[in-house]
Amino acid sequence: MAKQIEVSDLDAYYGSHKAIEGITMTIEPRSVTAFIGPSGCGKSTFLRTLNRMHEVIPGARVEGKVRLEDQDLYGASVDPVSVRRTIGMVFQRPNPFPTMSIFDNVAAGLKLNGRFSKSQLDGIVENSLKGANLWNEVKNRLNKPGAGLSGGQQQRLCIARAIAVQPQVLLMDEPCSALDPISTLAIEDLISELKQEFTIVIVTHNMQQAARVSDRTAFFNLAAQGQPGKLVEMDETSRIFTNPTQKATEDYITGRFG
Numbered sequence: 259m260a261k262q263i264e265v266s267d268l269d270a271y272y273g274s275h276k277a278i279e280g281i282t283m284t285i286e287p288r289s290v291t292a293f294i295g296p297s298g299c300g301k302s303t304f305l306r307t308l309n310r311m312h313e314v315i316p317g318a319r320v321e322g323k324v325r326l327e328d329q330d331l332y333g334a335s336v337d338p339v340s341v342r343r344t345i346g347m348v349f350q351r352p353n354p355f356p357t358m359s360i361f362d363n364v365a366a367g368l369k370l371n372g373r374f375s376k377s378q379l380d381g382i383v384e385n386s387l388k389g390a391n392l393w394n395e396v397k398n399r400l401n402k403p404g405a406g407l408s409g410g411q412q413q414r415l416c417i418a419r420a421i422a423v424q425p426q427v428l429l430m431d432e433p434c435s436a437l438d439p440i441s442t443l444a445i446e447d448l449i450s451e452l453k454q455e456f457t458i459v460i461v462t463h464n465m466q467q468a469a470r471v472s473d474r475t476a477f478f479n480l481a482a483q484g485q486p487g488k489l490v491e492m493d494e495t496s497r498i499f500t501n502p503t504q505k506a507t508e509d510y511i512t513g514r515f516g
């Protein structure tokens with residue numbers, strides 16, 4: 259199911275402000291790619307261009323190409339809603355549907371297309387919750403509201419909801435930044451398991467987290483405030499953290515700026 263993403267010469271704008279410029283990279287399937295860099299360098303913006311979420315902001319637009327294997331995601335005949343189903347997203351703050359039960363939170367995306375029987379839904383919800391390492395904690399209260407779970411459980415519920423629709427890629431925008439250290443470790447373990455099946459991209463401010471969970475790391479930077487962010491380098495995570503080729507990368511990972 260996991261697929262490769264190929265980005266070429268991508269720029270993203272908010273109105274007339276160019277937030278990122280000239281980004282070219284390949285994101286490998288069945289692996290975790292981390293995006294790191296100082297605040298405002300465009301990591302989240304770039305992440306949202308990968309599943310056409312960027313353009314939902316009024317005045318926002320993209321130039322350049324994003325391909326998911328042989329499909330041009332910005333092609334004229336491509337439906338952005340189906341792109342967002344194929345490339346799922348998990349946000350910084352867990353955002354379960356507050357009034358829905360745990361079961362319905364996971365089933366929400368599946369119910370939209372209405373082609374599943376009750377027993378099929380039961381099976382997919384159970385597998386998704388197991389996939390998100392949440393099943394044992396919630397199996398006896400599936401009809402209780404999702405909002406009643408702890409922050410870490412809510413984030414795993416959001417991951418279960420994302421994987422229930424069987425995406426090929428999972429984008430995660432600082433998925434642990436609102437969580438305590440134990441919940442963070444649970445999500446990191448989960449990410450390592452999910453990469454067997456999905457292409458995973460994670461934005462993180464936590465350098466140790468990038469080093470722990472990712473196979474490849476992309477470092478972004480911006481020349482000055484107001485300038486567009488650019489990709490400085492991308493390589494195996496072990497190499498970025500031990501022997502980067504660019505001085506700016508070394509300065510950032512050693513804490514000299516950012």
Ligand SMILES: Nc1ncnc2c1ncn2[C@@H]1O[C@H](COP(=O)(O)OP(=O)(O)OP(=O)(O)O)[C@@H](O)[C@H]1O
Pocket residue numbers: 272277295296297298299300301302303304315484
């Ligand atoms: N909704 C928006 N409208 C206008 N400008 C925006 C919007 N979101 C982000 N920007 C601008 O785009 C640039 C990149 O922001 P972005 O949030 O992508 O960076 P980031 O690297 O993810 O930052 P952080 O690490 O602080 O989350 C910044 O100059 C920011 O002000």
